[in-house]
Amino acid sequence: MTGRSRIVAGIIAIALLGGAAAAFAIVWRPAIAAVEPPGPQAFDAALVKRGRELAAIGNCNNCHTVQGTRNFAGGLPVPTPFGTIFSSNITPDAETGIGKWSEAAFRRAMRSGVNREGQHLYPTFPYDHFTHVSDEDDRALYAFLMTRQPVRAPPRENQLAFPFNQRFAVAGWKLLFLRQDTYQPDPGQSAEWNRGAYLVEGLAHCGDCHTPRNALGAERNSAQFAGGDVDHWHAYALNDRSHAPMPWDADALYAYLRDGWHPDHGTARGPMAEVVDNLSSIPANDVRAIAVYMAGVSGTPTPARIREGEAAQAQAGPSTAPVSEANAAGASIYAAACASCHAGGRPLPYGGVNLALSTAVAGPDPRNLANIVLSGVQPVAGERSPIMPGFAANMTDAQVSALLNYLRARFSNRPPWSGVEEIVRDARHAQTALLQTSPARRNGPADTKQREKP
């Protein structure tokens, strides 16, 4: 070997070693020493109460509790384009939960998506948002979770194909998409707006559903809040591309997030029903802060947008336009099954929203409308709340499709949907499956008198 080739070989060897070391540094995370479960007495009651409120804002129970089973014991299947991932047990059970996790281990999981043992967690756990949560709030969340009832529930095996079943691949994903930084307040905005921004972008992880994702499953920052997909529902656009017939403002958002319904917009349902159920149990000023920040995301309505809202209100009145022959069947189903509540002039929550104001009817596809016709709206125990019977057993797919096509034509100025019947069929299939796994809303905190109590 000549001197020159020896140098080249040396450089290559150093580059390879360096590359391996860099890859190792990117992928490898140390385990954090196990601790004895600290037990419920180890935490201050006020801290635990704060943690309960934060856990509600973070919507933790939505993914970490399966309907009819113990709270926070995990096991919920989360379908993703890459396979099914099961949520983990976050009760303080030493063997199957996070009982042996120190606060530092918990904070690392929130901050960088690594479990106590040093394995990379899949980003179905939204640490791309939770990374912004403050140390102080992580401490309260830890105190809350460590004072829950420990539940022995072994984790369920994820159903992922190669290469997604290799956890080290997640390290690469993080390099591309995880931006670890604490929230920096915008001095040009109010304290309330900044509080809302901290919650929305961090713990509340609104973008997790409402922002579309790229091919690698990461939120597309260039399209933040432009609408996304979750659990067979469409999570509506919240930015200036919103399909809501009436523009949103901070007051409307506050009422909707707090009560679960608003007269100009209708009722939260599907995964959002669980979100507002949680938000009904936290201090009002945090909900207000979220509403103020999200109203900024929607932006001040343009004159065109305001005219659209006025047109929607006009459309809400009685129609004199003739119904097309194709929509005659749907029109008669609407008149017989829906109109008594939705056109009765009775305001929410006792009447149904006028469908000219419904984002589901104006939305980009009929999934949400199909879901709601099939499964209805469950009452919230102990509270005046909107109700709607589901029509899955009463209507065939053809009847639901006819109804949806009619509603689109009668109550929106948008072009007809395509593929309605297939979407209705899928919705029926998905709702049947979902009913068996989704957390039960009707068991949620409901009594308004209880809201401010620990």
Place this chain on the structure above:
Amino acid sequence: MMTLKVNGREHQVHADPDTPLLYVLREDIKLNAAKFGCGLGQCGACTVIVDGKAVLSCVTPMVLLEGKQVTTLEGLGTVAEPAPIQRAFMEEQAAQCGYCIAGMMMRAQALLQKNTRPTDEQIRAELEPHLCRCGTHMRILRAVHRAARLMDTADASSVVGGRGR
């Protein structure tokens, strides 16, 4: 005028398309097992079976029933020859005031037609839309299990008015 198939018989019915099935059953066809409870599809007292599925008849307008087959409690059995589900509810003494029971039986019947041996959990989940203010829930659960066994074994020793356990 429309034709409505109930318990295997065709009825000619004069009703507007938005008339709830419950009203037609009770007032026109004089089948009174299905009860009016809330009228909002929230209590389950009006439940009947349509094409094999349990349906809340108070929120099912006639326009949805073209060509479908309705079964009410009267279509399952008679006083002289009660159906297994009816025998089971009597044997377990599952009714107190009884107002909710016809609806409960119809949904339980629909369940047992597709699942001959439901678990306690499945029965609870299935009957969840039904309200009972008397509180006979535990007897109702036992009655559905008993009905499953009766349908399975056609147990001849189990007689009407038998010991409730």
